[in-house]
Amino acid sequence: MPEEPVPAPADPDARQRGRGALIGRVVLGVASVVAVYLLVQRVDFADLWQRLRDTDPVWLSVALLFSILPVVGSAAGFLAFSPGRIPFGQITLVQLATSFVNLITPASAGGLALNVRYLTRKDVPVAVAVAVVGLVQTMSVLVTAVAITLLLALSGRNMSDAPHVPWLAVAIVAGVVLAAALLLRFWPWGRALFVKHVVQPFREAGPELRHIVTSKKRLALAVVGHLAVTLGFVAVLAASLAAFDQSAPLILMAVVVIGGSAIAGTVPVPGGIGAAETALFLGLTAIQVDESAALSAALLFRVITFWIRVPIGWVALVVLRRQNAV
Structure with a gap:
């Protein structure tokens, strides 16, 4: 008896790409709704039309x-x-x-x-x-x-x-950078991730x-x-x-x-x-x-x-x- 064909294994990369495309469409749809809402709430169309005339x-x-x-x-x-x-x-x-x-x-x-x-x-x-x-x-x-x-x-x-110069914003950014530097200095796992995902790509x-x-x-x-x-x-x-x-x-x-x-x-x-x-x-x-x-x-x-x-x-x-x- 001829053997039945074995179905090809599912491609995990294709499944991941499909999931990413679906998430992207959902995010784009939500962003579109939010954008329309902000546009309607923020713009006085009657006044704007009168000025444009x-x-x-x-x-x-x-x-x-x-x-x-x-x-x-x-x-x-x-x-x-x-x-x-x-x-x-x-x-x-x-x-x-x-x-x-x-x-x-x-x-x-x-x-x-x-x-x-x-x-x-x-x-x-x-x-x-x-x-x-x-x-x-x-x-x-x-x-x-x-x-x-x-x-x-x-x-x-x-x-x-x-x-x-917005000194408050500059101070906040400087604080975040300092906290990140201290975290990388005293946290071995974080330092390893930093070397793998930041230092190594920069070297290459x-x-x-x-x-x-x-x-x-x-x-x-x-x-x-x-x-x-x-x-x-x-x-x-x-x-x-x-x-x-x-x-x-x-x-x-x-x-x-x-x-x-x-x-x-x-x-x-x-x-x-x-x-x-x-x-x-x-x-x-x-x-x-x-x-x-x-x-x-x-x-x-x-x-x-x-x-x-x-x-x-x-x-x-x-x-x-x-x-x-x-």
Whole structure:
């Protein structure tokens, strides 16, 4: 009698991938519901529609066009420090997806985690992926600090006008780092895990990381990318003011954009909702912009640079999930 075929054993990796895909779809669905809820709760659509009706359609189109520049600049800045070959179009989708993720996480934590996740899906060790994202953020802070110093000097303002350092947040971060260092020093099992998952991957990827941070072309691309982000936001704010027949010196608007972003980043609320709009409004009124126009321009700026990106970011995240990129 012929023997019956023995069924092939189940592939544990395939089962794990299926479970991960199911969890990813559930998380994406929950995040979508939360995002819609926050959007409905936070935005006064009647007031927003009334203000948008008063805008100049030409300048509104210009603002929308300039809003592409920060996305491209952010992707270029990330690409500059990424190891290996990464498609520019795909990393641009990741930067768009961070707008949706940041809506449901405080202080852009979701966007940072998404970038780390993307690199790990490209077979980059977790420790190296975290280091790359850290390099991107460090370069962004350095470029922004130099830019705001030069802008304040050119505008004739005192350095006291610059955003103050959030010393409480710095102290909390320093305390966490110190506690982690003490834990690794006196806990053998934790030290072994640290060596296995952090030190060893860094040793293996050391030459590639050194090449990244010493490459003049990569550093130049990073600087240009981060400058493009800042200039794009300034251009959007200038066009938003022009849409309400208002204007201000570009240098002062750059200070408002950078300072407002720094202030909103220190407030632990999802997407900087409320804090960003308030910081922009106060900054514009401080440079002698009419209060009504300042409020309208601040809301229009946030709609173009954040709220419009939320549904686009959701679509980008869905596409990346289907590509198994995150």
